[in-house]
Amino acid sequence: MTEDSTTLTLDARLELGGGRFVDLPVRFGYRRGAPFAVVVEFPGLARAASAWEFCRDLLRKGLHRPAGIGDVRVAPPCRCHGRRELRITLRADDGTAVIDVPVEPVRRWLHDQVFTLVPRGGEAELIDWGVELVRLAGGGPGRC
Structure with a gap:
């Protein structure tokens, strides 16, 4: 972690279907x-599938209730179905990946590092809106 960034590396489980999983960093x-x-990056996977960018509030909300309506969905542990992990579903044109990650390390990382680095409500102050307007108008590279 630097003063401008933070990372969290975990062992996750990728659902293969039929109740089968494979470990995945x-x-x-x-x-x-x-x-x-x-x-969210998956070191060692093909470049096309190795990184997904999405809203940090989506991850925060997904700790407490199902969140997301698009390509990324996050769901909290579901004790009634025997799942104790945070579930992240990633959808792309060529398929869907369902990844289960330990919930407590993600919760602590968000609280202790991410929202300490930039508190909720302080995000807009850090955006260079001139650069973003040029990018949106087609005059520069996008981040997505």
Whole structure:
């Protein structure tokens, strides 16, 4: 972790279907320079599937209740179904990946590091809105 970023590396489980899982390393990253987003990376996977960027509040909300309506969905542990992990579902044109990660390390990382680095409500102060407007108008590279 630097003063402008933080990471969390965990062992996750990728669902293969039929109740089968495979262990998979996962790395969560957060940068002060992109204050609204977290990045989830899968070291060792093909480059096209190795990183996903989504709203840090989606991850926070998913700790407490199902969250997300698009390509990324996050669901809290579901004791009634015997699942104790945080579930992250990633959808792409070529398929869907369901990853279970330990919930407590993610909760602590968000609280102790991510929201300490940039408190909720302080994100917009860190955005260079001129650069973002040029990017949105097609004049520069996007982050997504």
